[in-house]
Each structure stands twice: as C-alpha cells, then as structure tokens.
Amino acid sequence: MRKLILPLVLLSGTVFGQSKLRLEIDKKATAVETKVIEWRRDIHQNPELGNQEKRTAKLISDHLRSLGIEVTENVAVTGVVGVLRGAKPGPMVALRADMDALPVTERVDLPFKSTVTTTYNGQQTGVMHACGHDSHVAILMGVAEVLAGMKNQLEGSVKFIFQPAEEGIYEPGVTTWGAKQMVEEGVMKDVDAIFGLHISAQTEVGTIGYRSGPAQAAVDNLEIIVHGTQAHGASPWSGVDPVVTASQIVTGLQTILSRSVNITQNPAVVTVGAIHGGIRHNIIPEKVEMIGTIRTFGDEQQELVHRRITEIATNIAESAGAKAEVNITKLYPSTVNDPNLTSKMVATLEAAAGKENVKVNPPVTGAEDFSFYQREKPGLFIGLGGMKKGGDPTKTPSHHTPDFYLDESGFVLGVRVMSYFVVDYMGMKK
Numbered sequence: 439m440r441k442l443i444l445p446l447v448l449l450s451g452t453v454f455g456q457s458k459l460r461l462e463i464d465k466k467a468t469a470v471e472t473k474v475i476e477w478r479r480d481i482h483q484n485p486e487l488g489n490q491e492k493r494t495a496k497l498i499s500d501h502l503r504s505l506g507i508e509v510t511e512n513v514a515v516t517g518v519v520g521v522l523r524g525a526k527p528g529p530m531v532a533l534r535a536d537m538d539a540l541p542v543t544e545r546v547d548l549p550f551k552s553t554v555t556t557t558y559n560g561q562q563t564g565v566m567h568a569c570g571h572d573s574h575v576a577i578l579m580g581v582a583e584v585l586a587g588m589k590n591q592l593e594g595s596v597k598f599i600f601q602p603a604e605e606g607i608y609e610p611g612v613t614t615w616g617a618k619q620m621v622e623e624g625v626m627k628d629v630d631a632i633f634g635l636h637i638s639a640q641t642e643v644g645t646i647g648y649r650s651g652p653a654q655a656a657v658d659n660l661e662i663i664v665h666g667t668q669a670h671g672a673s674p675w676s677g678v679d680p681v682v683t684a685s686q687i688v689t690g691l692q693t694i695l696s697r698s699v700n701i702t703q704n705p706a707v708v709t710v711g712a713i714h715g716g717i718r719h720n721i722i723p724e725k726v727e728m729i730g731t732i733r734t735f736g737d738e739q740q741e742l743v744h745r746r747i748t749e750i751a752t753n754i755a756e757s758a759g760a761k762a763e764v765n766i767t768k769l770y771p772s773t774v775n776d777p778n779l780t781s782k783m784v785a786t787l788e789a790a791a792g793k794e795n796v797k798v799n800p801p802v803t804g805a806e807d808f809s810f811y812q813r814e815k816p817g818l819f820i821g822l823g824g825m826k827k828g829g830d831p832t833k834t835p836s837h838h839t840p841d842f843y844l845d846e847s848g849f850v851l852g853v854r855v856m857s858y859f860v861v862d863y864m865g866m867k868k
Contacts (some may be wrong), residue, residue, distance in 0.1 A: 459591060459861045460789060466584040467853040473583070474853060475846050477501075478576035479550040485539030485565045485572070487556065488603030488616065489515045494537050494575065498600050501579050505586035507598070514619035520598040522586055528594025529630035529867045531860045532815075534808060535571070535578035536604035536616065542566040545840040568842040570637040570824060575600060577635070577852040584857050594864040597629060604807050615770065617807035626814040630867070631779060633817065633859040634808045635852055637824040640831035643848030646791045646855060647799040647821035650780040652704055654773035654819070655733035656740050657805035660708070662687065662728045662751050663763040664715075671720035680726040681715055683758040688713075688728070690750045698746050704735035706743055707803055733803045735772050773809040776816035783818055786862045790855035818859075822852050 477497070484493055495516050502509050502520040510519045516537070543564030544552045554565040567573075582598050603616035626632070641647060664684045669677025691708050699706045708730065715726030732747070734740040748764045755762035787796045799821060808819045824844040825834050835841035 459588065460858060462588060462591075463584055463854060463857045463861070466587055467580070467850050467857065470580045470583050470853065471850045474576045474580040474849050477579055478573050478846065478849065481572040481575055482548075482567050483550040483552055485552050485554055485567045486537075487541065487558075487565060488538040488605055488607045491516045491537040491602050495600070495602075498537075498575065498579060502582055502598065505582055506589075507582060507586060513625060514602060514616050514623055516602040517616060517620055518598075518600040519625060520582060520600075522582070522589060522592070522596040522598070524592025524594050524596070524864075525590040526593040528592070528864050530595045530597055530628050531863050532597040532599055532626070532629040532632040532811070533578055533581060533856055533860070534599040534601055534617075534632060534634040534811065535574035536601050537571055537575055538603050538605050538616070539565050539567045539571065540569060540605055540838060542568040542838065542842075543840055544568070546843050566840070566842070568839060569605070569837045570639065570842075570844055571604065573637050573824070573844055573846075573849060573852070574635065577849055577856065580849075580853040581856045584853060585860060592861070592864065593868065596860055597625075599625060599632075615807040615810070617810040621810050621814055626811060629815050631816045631818075631863055632811045633856060634811075634819045635822045635856065636806065636819070637822045637844060637848070637852070639824050639837060639842055639844055640834045641821060641823040642825050642827060642829060643823045643845045644791065644827070644851060645795045645797065645823035646787050646851070647797050648775065648780065648784070648787060648818070649799045649801065650775055650777045652735035652772050652774050652801060653799065654802045654804055654806045654809070655707070655735055656772040656809075657769045658732040658734075658740070658744070659767040659769060660710075660728075660730040660732050660747065661765040661767075663765075664726045664728070664755055665761040665763065666722070666724060666726075666759075668724040669722045671722055674722055677722050678759045679722050680760055681723065683755055683760045683762075684713060684715065684726040684728055686758070687751050687754050687762065690754050691747060694743055694746045694750070698742065699739065704739055705801055705803065706735070706739060707731070707733035708743065708747065732766065733805070735801060736774070737771070740772070770805040770807050771809045771813060773806045773819055774812055775818050776812070779816040779818050782866060783859065783862070786858045787820065787855065790858050791851060820855070822848060822855075824848050
C-alpha cells in the first residue's frame with residue numbers, strides 16, 4: 439500500500455510546488471508588464487541591424503546587472519548572456535531572445551515609430567523592428583526581473599541569451615547568423631534545455647501555438663548557372679540556347695515536390711526567384727543565372743531535395759547540349775522541437791494560456807536560427823499571439839512589411855510562459 443501512496447504524495451508535492459511558484463510568477467509578470475511595454479517601445483524606436491545592436495545590448499546588460507545577474511557582453515559580436523544562479527542545485531535552463539531589426543521603412547503611425555535610416559546594399563532605407571524582435575527582448579528582460587525576484591526558490595540556474603543577427607549579418611560576403619556564432623562560442627555547453635518564442639502579428643493575443651518535431655523549415659540558397667553557346671537570335675541552331683534550357687530546368691524542378699517528396703510527411707518548397715540572362719533582343723546569350731530558395735523539414739528530406747535539384751538541372755542541361763552549374767548554400771537547419779521535451783511542456787503551455795488557447799501549429803515554411811541551439815540540446819520554440827482580439831489574420835500586415843504591428847497586451851503572457859518553462863522544467867528534474 440505504501441508503494442502506491444508514496445508516488446502520489448511526491449507527485450502532488452511537485453504539482454503544489456509548481457502551482458505556488460506559478461502564482462508568484464503571475465503576480466510578478468503583471469507587475470512588470472508596464473516596464474516590458476516601455477522597453478519594447480524604446481527598442482522599437484531605436485532599431486539596429488544584425489551585429490550592430492550596441493545600444494540594445496547596453497540596455498539589456500544594465501538591466502541584468504541591476505538584478506544581480508552575471509553578465510557577459512560581446513558574445514557573437516554584440517550578444518549578451520546573463521546567468522542567474524538559483525539558491526538550490528539543479529539544471530541550467532536557457533531562454534533566448536533575438537535583438538536585430540530589418541532594413542524596412544516603417545509606415546505605421548506610432549508615437550514610438552522608427553525614423554532610423556541606413557544604407558543597405560547601396561540603397562538608402564529605413565530600419566524597423568518588422569518581425570517583433572523588440573518584443574522578444576523586452577519580454578525576456580521582464581522574465582529576468584521576475585525570476586531574479588524568486589532566486590531563493592529556484593532549483594537550478596537560468597541562462598538568458600540575448601542574440602544578435604537572427605536575420606543575418608549585413609556585411610558583404612558574410613553568411614552566418616547569431617545563433618550559429620553563439621553556439622560556436624560555447625553558449626550551450628552547460629545548458630540542459632532551451633526555450634524560445636516568436637510573436638505572431640497574425641495570431642490573436644492570449645494564444646500560444648506549438649508543434650512537436652519539425653516545426654519550421656530549413657532554408658538554403660539556390661544558384662544555377664546555365665552555360666550555353668552564344669548565337670544570333672535569327673539563327674538559334676548555330677548555338678546552344680541557355681534561356682530555353684533554363685526555362686526547362688525551372689519546370690523540371692517543380693516535379694521534385696510532385697514526384698520525389700513524400701508530401702504526406704512534410705512539405706517542401708523549391709522557388710526560383712530570379713532569372714538573369716542576355717542583353718539584347720536578337721542575341722542568344724552565353725549564360726543564364728537563376729537564384730532561388732529551398733525549404734525542407736529534416737535532414738533526410740533536405741538531402742533528397744538537394745540531390746534531385748542537381749540531377750534535374752545537370753541532366754536537362756546536358757540533354758540540350760548545355761552545362762548547368764548548381765550551387766546550394768545551407769543557411770538555417772530545420773527548427774525541430776524535441777518530442778519528449780515538447781510533450782512534457784504542453785501542460786505548462788496550457789497552465790499559462792488556458793487549454794482552449796493552446797493550438798498545434800501546422801509546419802511553417804519560414805525559418806529560424808533557433809534551430810542551431812536545438813542541434814546542441816533539447817529545445818522548444820513556440821509561437822505567441824500578437825494580433826488584437828477579433829482581428830482578421832488575412833487582413834493583418836505580415837512580418838517583414840512596413841505596416842507590421844503588434845498588440846502589446848499579449849506581452850505579459852510571453853513573460854508568464856517563459857517563466858513557467860523555467861520552474862516547471864526544474865521541477866521535473868528533481
């Protein structure tokens with residue numbers, strides 16, 4: 439009889455302990471909400487591109503130090519890492535927020551509208567937090583304040599990762615990202631699990647979305663150069679036409695999705711976004727260049743799609759007497775939520791938002807460099823609602839656009855769920 443009672447007592451004790459900490463988190467999250475909104479507005483008004491986030495980094499560092507958190511600056515160029523050590527031994531739980539803005543000119547008429555400008559790719563443009571990274575930073579600053587006030591109750595430590603350059607580094611010839619650099623600099627070595635969120639302007643506030651396993655796509659850049667033989671347009675038989683060959687390759691690439699990929703498991707995308715070739719209406723050019731993007735879910739599917747692209751392009755070119763040069767550059771791997779960790783944390787999501795407000799998301803063909811952290815340790819990346827109540831997602835401006843807008847009332851849920859992740863994960867590791 440005792441063998442049956444003991445586990446129940448231990449379980450109820452753990453649940454009670456978590457419930458007690460959750461109640462305290464709720465109070466502290468509500469108390470810090472005004473600050474979170476103020477931080478977000480300040481960062482929004484002063485956006486900085488990848489690896490240029492010096493002002494943002496200082497704001498973060500000063501705040502973390504004021505809470506008694508150990509701070510390391512200049513991680514992966516401008517990143518900030520803070521460590522809060524709980525009073526009791528336990529796991530190291532990492533929480534991540536990205537800091538960088540985009541080369542987008544803001545059109546939304548806000549009191550804290552960005553008027554920052556820069557030169558990007560030789561063109562004058564505005565700089566704007568058009569993806570919500572300003573809210574991610576402010577939310578995690580709020581989480582740091584909440585958990586620092588509960589330091590003596592924490593059974594483990596918390597690592598706050600404020601990451602630069604999620605959108606990439608805006609320097610010619612540089613193809614790397616903040617998360618990749620942070621991993622290379624050892625930020626994940628002592629971490630047991632990592633959690634992150636991304637706010638969505640097209641999902642209603644108060645809601646959370648998640649997906650176990652592959653959740654967001656791997657993204658790769660595609661370049662195909664078709665080499666032919668230049669000729670007069672009036673006598674095409676005297677040369678090898680790379681324009682016709684390139685058009686056949688574009689059509690052939692679409693058979694990868696319809697005939698090679700098992701679409702019942704995961705989707706995939708192969709898009710040719712630009713074709714350049716020729717200079718005059720009556721000259722068949724010597725070569726045609728194509729560029730595009732590839733989206734896949736999981737390493738196996740990625741390998742299949744890459745192989746088929748090369749086979750199709752080179753063989754079609756050869757059949758025409760031309761030659762195709764295929765170059766694929768891997769960017770982000772697929773964002774894969776650890777199934778075991780995800781299943782354990784569903785209850786945490788439901789406790790934070792209410793069961794009716796937690797949804798399973800479909801796969802997202804957008805990409806996220808949070809995936810680099812997940813390659814090191816178990817990780818869970820969720821979506822947080824940022825659209826006003828009753829809003830129409832089909833009419834709401836999307837991310838990376840000049841009219842991007844967030845309802846700030848959803849931020850407090852972000853503070854709450856990220857804080858819950860920490861205490862619940864620590865409770866599981868007793």
